[in-house]
Amino acid sequence: MSQHRIVKVALDGRAYEVWIGVGMLAKAGAALLDVIPRRRTVVVTDETVARLHGETVRAGLEDAGISAEFIVLPPGEQTKSFDGLADLCDRLLAAQLDRGDVITALGGGVIGDLTGFAAAIYKRGIDFVQIPTTLLAQVDSSVGGKTAIDTPRGKNLIGAFHQPRRVLADLDALSTLPLRELKAGYAEVLKYGLLGDLAFFEGLEHDSDRLLAMDHDVLAKAVERSVAMKAEIVAEDEREAGRRALLNLGHTFGHALEAETGFGDALLHGEAVGAGMALAFRFSASEGICLDVDAQRAVRAIDAAGLPTQLAQVREEHFSVERLIDHMRQDKKAESGSVTLVLPRRIGETFVEKGVSSERLERFLRSEGAV
Ligand code: NAD
Ligand code: GLY
Numbered sequence: 271m272s273q274h275r276i277v278k279v280a281l282d283g284r285a286y287e288v289w290i291g292v293g294m295l296a297k298a299g300a301a302l303l304d305v306i307p308r309r310r311t312v313v314v315t316d317e318t319v320a321r322l323h324g325e326t327v328r329a330g331l332e333d334a335g336i337s338a339e340f341i342v343l344p345p346g347e348q349t350k351s352f353d354g355l356a357d358l359c360d361r362l363l364a365a366q367l368d369r370g371d372v373i374t375a376l377g378g379g380v381i382g383d384l385t386g387f388a389a390a391i392y393k394r395g396i397d398f399v400q401i402p403t404t405l406l407a408q409v410d411s412s413v414g415g416k417t418a419i420d421t422p423r424g425k426n427l428i429g430a431f432h433q434p435r436r437v438l439a440d441l442d443a444l445s446t447l448p449l450r451e452l453k454a455g456y457a458e459v460l461k462y463g464l465l466g467d468l469a470f471f472e473g474l475e476h477d478s479d480r481l482l483a484m485d486h487d488v489l490a491k492a493v494e495r496s497v498a499m500k501a502e503i504v505a506e507d508e509r510e511a512g513r514r515a516l517l518n519l520g521h522t523f524g525h526a527l528e529a530e531t532g533f534g535d536a537l538l539h540g541e542a543v544g545a546g547m548a549l550a551f552r553f554s555a556s557e558g559i560c561l562d563v564d565a566q567r568a569v570r571a572i573d574a575a576g577l578p579t580q581l582a583q584v585r586e587e588h589f590s591v592e593r594l595i596d597h598m599r600q601d602k603k604a605e606s607g608s609v610t611l612v613l614p615r616r617i618g619e620t621f622v623e624k625g626v627s628s629e630r631l632e633r634f635l636r637s638e639g640a641v
Contacts, residue, residue: 299334386417405455454540544577
Protein backbone atom coordinates (compact mmCIF):
# COMPACT_ATOMS: atom_id res chain seq x y z
CA MET A 271 0.00 0.00 0.00
CA SER A 272 1.19 3.55 -0.70
CA GLN A 273 2.57 5.59 2.19
CA HIS A 274 -0.10 7.14 4.32
CA ARG A 275 -0.86 8.38 7.81
CA ILE A 276 -4.00 7.38 9.67
CA VAL A 277 -6.21 9.54 11.88
CA LYS A 278 -8.87 7.69 13.87
CA VAL A 279 -12.34 9.04 14.52
CA ALA A 280 -13.22 7.38 17.81
CA LEU A 281 -16.98 6.95 17.80
CA ASP A 282 -18.44 4.03 19.74
CA GLY A 283 -19.53 1.32 17.31
CA ARG A 284 -18.97 3.60 14.32
CA ALA A 285 -15.25 4.33 14.63
CA TYR A 286 -13.41 4.81 11.36
CA GLU A 287 -10.09 5.82 9.91
CA VAL A 288 -9.06 8.71 7.72
CA TRP A 289 -6.10 7.72 5.53
CA ILE A 290 -3.99 10.66 4.36
CA GLY A 291 -1.25 10.19 1.79
CA VAL A 292 -0.35 9.99 -1.88
CA GLY A 293 -1.04 7.40 -4.56
CA MET A 294 -4.23 6.26 -2.87
CA LEU A 295 -6.65 6.77 -5.77
CA ALA A 296 -4.61 4.25 -7.72
CA LYS A 297 -4.71 1.84 -4.77
CA ALA A 298 -8.30 2.55 -3.76
CA GLY A 299 -9.22 -1.14 -3.85
CA ALA A 300 -6.46 -2.26 -1.48
CA ALA A 301 -7.26 0.67 0.82
CA LEU A 302 -10.98 -0.14 0.94
CA LEU A 303 -11.15 -3.92 0.60
CA ASP A 304 -11.86 -4.57 4.28
CA VAL A 305 -14.78 -2.11 4.28
CA ILE A 306 -16.17 -3.28 0.91
CA PRO A 307 -16.11 -7.03 1.59
CA ARG A 308 -18.63 -7.85 -1.16
CA ARG A 309 -16.21 -6.42 -3.71
CA ARG A 310 -18.80 -4.29 -5.41
CA THR A 311 -19.53 -0.58 -5.06
CA VAL A 312 -21.32 2.27 -6.77
CA VAL A 313 -19.05 5.30 -7.14
CA VAL A 314 -20.91 8.61 -7.06
CA THR A 315 -18.93 11.48 -8.55
CA ASP A 316 -19.27 14.61 -10.68
CA GLU A 317 -18.37 15.11 -14.34
CA THR A 318 -15.17 17.04 -13.62
CA VAL A 319 -13.80 14.54 -11.12
CA ALA A 320 -14.91 11.59 -13.28
CA ARG A 321 -12.94 13.02 -16.21
CA LEU A 322 -9.81 13.73 -14.15
CA HIS A 323 -9.69 10.81 -11.73
CA GLY A 324 -12.50 8.37 -12.55
CA GLU A 325 -10.41 5.87 -14.49
CA THR A 326 -7.62 5.87 -11.87
CA VAL A 327 -10.13 5.02 -9.18
CA ARG A 328 -11.91 2.42 -11.30
CA ALA A 329 -8.59 0.70 -12.08
CA GLY A 330 -7.53 0.97 -8.42
CA LEU A 331 -10.73 -0.72 -7.28
CA GLU A 332 -10.57 -3.39 -9.98
CA ASP A 333 -6.97 -4.22 -9.05
CA ALA A 334 -8.32 -5.49 -5.75
CA GLY A 335 -11.24 -7.26 -7.42
CA ILE A 336 -13.84 -4.60 -6.53
CA SER A 337 -16.24 -3.95 -9.41
CA ALA A 338 -17.46 -0.37 -9.67
CA GLU A 339 -20.49 1.13 -11.35
CA PHE A 340 -20.21 4.91 -11.74
CA ILE A 341 -22.99 7.46 -11.26
CA VAL A 342 -21.76 10.76 -12.70
CA LEU A 343 -23.61 13.93 -11.67
CA PRO A 344 -23.31 17.54 -12.86
CA PRO A 345 -20.71 19.51 -10.85
CA GLY A 346 -21.78 22.41 -8.63
CA GLU A 347 -23.80 23.26 -5.56
CA GLN A 348 -27.13 22.95 -7.47
CA THR A 349 -26.62 19.16 -7.53
CA LYS A 350 -27.01 19.17 -3.70
CA SER A 351 -30.77 19.66 -4.04
CA PHE A 352 -34.00 17.68 -3.62
CA ASP A 353 -33.99 17.07 -7.38
CA GLY A 354 -30.38 15.92 -7.25
CA LEU A 355 -31.17 13.64 -4.32
CA ALA A 356 -34.22 12.13 -6.04
CA ASP A 357 -32.18 11.46 -9.17
CA LEU A 358 -29.34 9.89 -7.19
CA CYS A 359 -31.66 7.67 -5.11
CA ASP A 360 -33.39 6.50 -8.27
CA ARG A 361 -30.08 5.59 -9.86
CA LEU A 362 -28.94 3.77 -6.70
CA LEU A 363 -32.18 1.77 -6.76
CA ALA A 364 -31.63 1.01 -10.44
CA ALA A 365 -28.16 -0.29 -9.52
CA GLN A 366 -29.95 -2.69 -7.15
CA LEU A 367 -27.77 -1.98 -4.16
CA ASP A 368 -28.90 -3.71 -1.04
CA ARG A 369 -28.17 -2.93 2.59
CA GLY A 370 -24.97 -4.96 2.65
CA ASP A 371 -23.45 -2.91 -0.17
CA VAL A 372 -21.28 0.18 0.16
CA ILE A 373 -21.47 3.45 -1.79
CA THR A 374 -18.32 5.41 -2.62
CA ALA A 375 -18.42 9.23 -2.72
CA LEU A 376 -15.64 10.52 -4.99
CA GLY A 377 -15.43 14.30 -5.19
CA GLY A 378 -15.67 17.55 -3.27
CA GLY A 379 -18.03 18.53 -0.48
CA VAL A 380 -21.02 18.66 -2.82
CA ILE A 381 -20.67 15.00 -3.81
CA GLY A 382 -19.74 13.95 -0.26
CA ASP A 383 -22.68 15.72 1.38
CA LEU A 384 -25.23 14.54 -1.20
CA THR A 385 -23.98 10.95 -1.38
CA GLY A 386 -23.71 10.72 2.40
CA PHE A 387 -27.30 11.86 2.76
CA ALA A 388 -28.50 9.44 0.08
CA ALA A 389 -26.62 6.66 1.93
CA ALA A 390 -28.28 7.71 5.19
CA ILE A 391 -31.78 7.27 3.76
CA TYR A 392 -31.32 4.62 1.06
CA LYS A 393 -33.25 1.57 2.33
CA ARG A 394 -33.07 3.28 5.76
CA GLY A 395 -29.31 3.45 5.71
CA ILE A 396 -26.41 1.88 3.86
CA ASP A 397 -22.65 2.20 4.40
CA PHE A 398 -20.54 4.63 2.42
CA VAL A 399 -16.91 5.64 2.07
CA GLN A 400 -15.50 9.02 1.16
CA ILE A 401 -12.72 9.76 -1.33
CA PRO A 402 -12.53 13.56 -1.03
CA THR A 403 -10.84 15.33 -3.96
CA THR A 404 -10.86 18.98 -2.84
CA LEU A 405 -8.80 20.38 0.03
CA LEU A 406 -12.01 21.56 1.67
CA ALA A 407 -13.48 18.07 1.53
CA GLN A 408 -10.26 16.44 2.79
CA VAL A 409 -9.92 18.66 5.86
CA ASP A 410 -13.56 19.21 6.68
CA SER A 411 -16.61 17.88 4.88
CA SER A 412 -15.59 14.22 4.44
CA VAL A 413 -14.97 13.79 8.17
CA GLY A 414 -17.59 13.98 10.90
CA GLY A 415 -20.71 12.60 9.29
CA LYS A 416 -22.65 15.77 8.50
CA THR A 417 -24.57 15.11 5.30
CA ALA A 418 -27.16 17.37 3.69
CA ILE A 419 -28.81 19.00 0.73
CA ASP A 420 -29.81 22.63 0.19
CA THR A 421 -33.33 23.97 -0.32
CA PRO A 422 -34.40 27.32 -1.79
CA ARG A 423 -34.70 28.48 1.85
CA GLY A 424 -31.07 27.85 2.67
CA LYS A 425 -28.03 25.62 2.63
CA ASN A 426 -27.68 22.25 4.36
CA LEU A 427 -31.13 22.57 5.93
CA ILE A 428 -32.22 19.00 5.19
CA GLY A 429 -29.79 16.28 6.19
CA ALA A 430 -28.64 13.63 8.61
CA PHE A 431 -25.65 12.57 10.63
CA HIS A 432 -24.23 9.51 8.88
CA GLN A 433 -20.58 8.60 9.40
CA PRO A 434 -18.52 7.10 6.58
CA ARG A 435 -16.78 3.74 7.04
CA ARG A 436 -13.45 5.12 5.81
CA VAL A 437 -12.05 8.30 4.29
CA LEU A 438 -9.21 8.26 1.75
CA ALA A 439 -7.61 11.69 1.41
CA ASP A 440 -5.14 11.42 -1.48
CA LEU A 441 -3.01 14.55 -1.89
CA ASP A 442 -2.39 13.55 -5.52
CA ALA A 443 -6.06 14.25 -6.24
CA LEU A 444 -5.43 17.92 -5.38
CA SER A 445 -2.89 18.33 -8.20
CA THR A 446 -5.73 19.04 -10.65
CA LEU A 447 -7.61 21.40 -8.35
CA PRO A 448 -7.84 25.03 -9.54
CA LEU A 449 -5.82 27.37 -7.28
CA ARG A 450 -8.97 29.26 -6.33
CA GLU A 451 -10.51 26.03 -4.96
CA LEU A 452 -7.25 25.18 -3.14
CA LYS A 453 -7.29 28.60 -1.45
CA ALA A 454 -10.95 28.17 -0.51
CA GLY A 455 -10.04 24.87 1.18
CA TYR A 456 -7.10 26.54 2.88
CA ALA A 457 -9.57 28.84 4.67
CA GLU A 458 -10.86 25.76 6.51
CA VAL A 459 -7.28 24.74 7.36
CA LEU A 460 -6.60 28.18 8.83
CA LYS A 461 -9.88 27.83 10.72
CA TYR A 462 -8.49 24.97 12.81
CA GLY A 463 -5.48 27.05 13.87
CA LEU A 464 -7.58 30.09 14.61
CA LEU A 465 -10.22 28.19 16.57
CA GLY A 466 -8.02 26.01 18.71
CA ASP A 467 -4.30 25.68 18.00
CA LEU A 468 -1.97 28.70 18.08
CA ALA A 469 1.14 26.64 17.23
CA PHE A 470 -0.58 25.19 14.13
CA PHE A 471 -1.63 28.71 13.12
CA GLU A 472 1.95 29.94 13.51
CA GLY A 473 3.19 27.11 11.30
CA LEU A 474 0.65 28.09 8.66
CA GLU A 475 1.71 31.74 8.84
CA HIS A 476 5.19 30.53 8.01
CA ASP A 477 4.32 27.88 5.41
CA SER A 478 1.19 29.05 3.59
CA ASP A 479 3.12 29.80 0.37
CA ARG A 480 4.55 26.28 0.30
CA LEU A 481 1.17 24.77 1.09
CA LEU A 482 -0.52 26.69 -1.73
CA ALA A 483 2.32 25.63 -4.04
CA MET A 484 1.28 22.04 -3.20
CA ASP A 485 4.43 21.08 -1.28
CA HIS A 486 3.41 17.56 -0.26
CA ASP A 487 5.15 17.57 3.13
CA VAL A 488 3.55 20.81 4.22
CA LEU A 489 0.19 19.80 2.78
CA ALA A 490 0.24 16.36 4.41
CA LYS A 491 1.01 17.83 7.83
CA ALA A 492 -1.69 20.49 7.46
CA VAL A 493 -4.32 17.98 6.33
CA GLU A 494 -3.36 15.59 9.10
CA ARG A 495 -3.50 18.24 11.84
CA SER A 496 -6.82 19.58 10.51
CA VAL A 497 -8.37 16.12 10.35
CA ALA A 498 -6.99 15.23 13.80
CA MET A 499 -8.59 18.33 15.31
CA LYS A 500 -11.88 17.63 13.60
CA ALA A 501 -11.77 13.94 14.62
CA GLU A 502 -11.12 14.84 18.24
CA ILE A 503 -13.97 17.36 18.36
CA VAL A 504 -16.42 15.05 16.54
CA ALA A 505 -15.57 12.13 18.85
CA GLU A 506 -16.40 14.33 21.83
CA ASP A 507 -19.51 15.99 20.42
CA GLU A 508 -20.84 14.17 17.34
CA ARG A 509 -24.23 15.90 17.28
CA GLU A 510 -23.02 19.42 18.00
CA ALA A 511 -24.48 19.76 21.47
CA GLY A 512 -21.51 21.91 22.46
CA ARG A 513 -17.89 22.05 21.36
CA ARG A 514 -18.48 21.00 17.72
CA ALA A 515 -20.09 24.40 17.16
CA LEU A 516 -16.58 25.89 17.32
CA LEU A 517 -15.98 24.35 13.88
CA ASN A 518 -18.35 27.01 12.64
CA LEU A 519 -15.91 29.86 13.28
CA GLY A 520 -16.58 32.47 10.57
CA HIS A 521 -19.57 30.53 9.26
CA THR A 522 -22.43 32.73 10.52
CA PHE A 523 -21.05 35.87 8.90
CA GLY A 524 -19.80 33.80 5.94
CA HIS A 525 -23.14 32.17 5.40
CA ALA A 526 -24.90 35.53 5.25
CA LEU A 527 -22.41 36.65 2.57
CA GLU A 528 -22.96 33.44 0.60
CA ALA A 529 -26.71 33.89 0.80
CA GLU A 530 -26.42 37.46 -0.51
CA THR A 531 -24.12 36.44 -3.36
CA GLY A 532 -26.26 33.49 -4.45
CA PHE A 533 -24.31 30.43 -3.15
CA GLY A 534 -22.30 30.10 -6.30
CA ASP A 535 -19.19 31.05 -8.15
CA ALA A 536 -19.28 34.70 -7.04
CA LEU A 537 -18.16 33.60 -3.57
CA LEU A 538 -17.03 30.04 -2.85
CA HIS A 539 -17.87 28.53 0.53
CA GLY A 540 -14.22 28.62 1.69
CA GLU A 541 -13.89 32.25 0.57
CA ALA A 542 -16.99 33.10 2.60
CA VAL A 543 -15.45 31.34 5.61
CA GLY A 544 -12.24 33.40 5.14
CA ALA A 545 -14.19 36.67 5.08
CA GLY A 546 -16.43 35.43 7.90
CA MET A 547 -13.45 34.63 10.15
CA ALA A 548 -11.99 38.10 9.50
CA LEU A 549 -15.36 39.61 10.48
CA ALA A 550 -15.61 37.42 13.60
CA PHE A 551 -12.14 38.54 14.75
CA ARG A 552 -12.88 42.20 14.11
CA PHE A 553 -16.29 41.88 15.82
CA SER A 554 -14.56 40.36 18.85
CA ALA A 555 -11.95 43.14 18.88
CA SER A 556 -14.64 45.81 18.52
CA GLU A 557 -16.36 44.38 21.61
CA GLY A 558 -13.13 44.21 23.60
CA ILE A 559 -13.26 40.39 23.68
CA CYS A 560 -9.98 39.92 21.84
CA LEU A 561 -7.05 42.26 21.26
CA ASP A 562 -6.78 44.34 18.10
CA VAL A 563 -3.34 42.88 17.44
CA ASP A 564 -4.79 39.35 17.40
CA ALA A 565 -7.55 40.39 15.00
CA GLN A 566 -5.02 42.10 12.73
CA ARG A 567 -2.77 39.05 12.77
CA ALA A 568 -5.64 36.68 11.91
CA VAL A 569 -6.77 38.96 9.09
CA ARG A 570 -3.21 39.17 7.72
CA ALA A 571 -3.00 35.37 7.50
CA ILE A 572 -6.36 35.13 5.69
CA ASP A 573 -5.38 37.95 3.34
CA ALA A 574 -1.96 36.40 2.65
CA ALA A 575 -3.72 33.40 1.09
CA GLY A 576 -5.59 35.70 -1.29
CA LEU A 577 -8.88 35.20 0.52
CA PRO A 578 -11.29 38.11 1.04
CA THR A 579 -11.24 39.80 4.45
CA GLN A 580 -13.43 42.88 3.77
CA LEU A 581 -17.03 43.25 2.60
CA ALA A 582 -15.86 45.49 -0.24
CA GLN A 583 -13.68 42.64 -1.58
CA VAL A 584 -16.66 40.31 -1.67
CA ARG A 585 -18.93 42.64 -3.65
CA GLU A 586 -18.56 46.20 -4.94
CA GLU A 587 -22.17 47.03 -4.12
CA HIS A 588 -22.85 47.73 -0.42
CA PHE A 589 -24.36 44.87 1.62
CA SER A 590 -27.59 45.63 3.45
CA VAL A 591 -27.25 45.44 7.26
CA GLU A 592 -30.86 44.32 7.57
CA ARG A 593 -30.53 41.50 5.04
CA LEU A 594 -27.25 40.25 6.50
CA ILE A 595 -28.75 40.12 10.00
CA ASP A 596 -31.84 38.36 8.63
CA HIS A 597 -29.63 35.63 7.17
CA MET A 598 -27.68 35.35 10.42
CA ARG A 599 -30.95 34.83 12.31
CA GLN A 600 -31.76 31.86 10.07
CA ASP A 601 -28.45 30.14 10.80
CA LYS A 602 -28.87 26.64 12.28
CA LYS A 603 -27.15 27.82 15.50
CA ALA A 604 -29.64 30.67 16.02
CA GLU A 605 -32.01 30.18 18.95
CA SER A 606 -35.46 31.83 19.09
CA GLY A 607 -34.38 34.26 16.39
CA SER A 608 -31.30 35.53 18.21
CA VAL A 609 -27.89 35.15 16.64
CA THR A 610 -25.21 32.78 17.92
CA LEU A 611 -21.59 33.50 16.99
CA VAL A 612 -18.33 31.63 17.46
CA LEU A 613 -15.97 34.33 18.72
CA PRO A 614 -12.24 34.40 19.42
CA ARG A 615 -10.76 35.42 22.75
CA ARG A 616 -7.35 35.18 21.15
CA ILE A 617 -5.80 33.22 18.27
CA GLY A 618 -6.33 29.55 19.15
CA GLU A 619 -9.10 30.16 21.70
CA THR A 620 -12.73 30.51 20.73
CA PHE A 621 -16.12 30.25 22.44
CA VAL A 622 -19.81 30.23 21.55
CA GLU A 623 -21.63 33.51 22.26
CA LYS A 624 -25.42 33.11 22.26
CA GLY A 625 -28.00 35.89 22.10
CA VAL A 626 -25.92 38.41 20.14
CA SER A 627 -28.33 41.34 19.74
CA SER A 628 -29.23 42.93 16.41
CA GLU A 629 -28.05 46.28 17.80
CA ARG A 630 -24.53 44.97 18.39
CA LEU A 631 -24.43 43.39 14.93
CA GLU A 632 -25.86 46.47 13.26
CA ARG A 633 -23.29 48.79 14.84
CA PHE A 634 -20.50 46.47 13.76
CA LEU A 635 -21.73 45.81 10.22
CA ARG A 636 -22.13 49.57 9.61
CA SER A 637 -18.53 50.07 10.73
CA GLU A 638 -17.60 47.45 8.11
CA GLY A 639 -19.30 49.38 5.32
CA ALA A 640 -22.72 47.71 5.16
CA VAL A 641 -25.63 50.16 4.89
P1 NAD B 1 -17.38 21.12 -4.69
O1 NAD B 1 -17.68 19.76 -4.30
O2 NAD B 1 -18.40 21.88 -5.46
O3 NAD B 1 -16.01 21.12 -5.51
C1 NAD B 1 -15.55 22.34 -6.06
C2 NAD B 1 -15.30 22.21 -7.57
O4 NAD B 1 -14.07 21.50 -7.75
C3 NAD B 1 -16.36 21.43 -8.33
O5 NAD B 1 -16.56 22.08 -9.57
C4 NAD B 1 -15.71 20.06 -8.57
O6 NAD B 1 -16.16 19.46 -9.74
C5 NAD B 1 -14.26 20.42 -8.66
N1 NAD B 1 -13.31 19.40 -8.25
C6 NAD B 1 -13.41 18.53 -7.21
N2 NAD B 1 -12.29 17.84 -7.07
C7 NAD B 1 -11.46 18.25 -8.06
C8 NAD B 1 -10.13 17.93 -8.42
N3 NAD B 1 -9.42 17.05 -7.72
N4 NAD B 1 -9.60 18.55 -9.49
C9 NAD B 1 -10.29 19.49 -10.18
N5 NAD B 1 -11.52 19.87 -9.88
C10 NAD B 1 -12.10 19.24 -8.81
O7 NAD B 1 -17.01 22.07 -3.45
P2 NAD B 1 -16.18 21.87 -2.11
O8 NAD B 1 -15.56 23.18 -1.85
O9 NAD B 1 -15.36 20.66 -2.11
O10 NAD B 1 -17.35 21.61 -1.03
C11 NAD B 1 -18.30 22.60 -0.75
C12 NAD B 1 -19.50 21.93 -0.16
O11 NAD B 1 -19.11 21.28 1.04
C13 NAD B 1 -20.61 22.89 0.20
O12 NAD B 1 -21.84 22.34 -0.25
C14 NAD B 1 -20.59 22.90 1.71
O13 NAD B 1 -21.86 23.14 2.28
C15 NAD B 1 -20.09 21.53 2.03
N6 NAD B 1 -19.44 21.40 3.34
C16 NAD B 1 -19.84 20.38 4.14
C17 NAD B 1 -19.23 20.19 5.36
C18 NAD B 1 -19.64 19.02 6.21
O14 NAD B 1 -19.19 18.94 7.38
N7 NAD B 1 -20.41 18.10 5.70
C19 NAD B 1 -18.20 21.03 5.78
C20 NAD B 1 -17.80 22.06 4.94
C21 NAD B 1 -18.43 22.24 3.71
N1 GLY C 1 -18.08 21.83 9.21
C1 GLY C 1 -18.61 21.89 10.53
C2 GLY C 1 -18.81 20.54 11.16
O1 GLY C 1 -18.53 19.53 10.58
O2 GLY C 1 -19.26 20.49 12.25
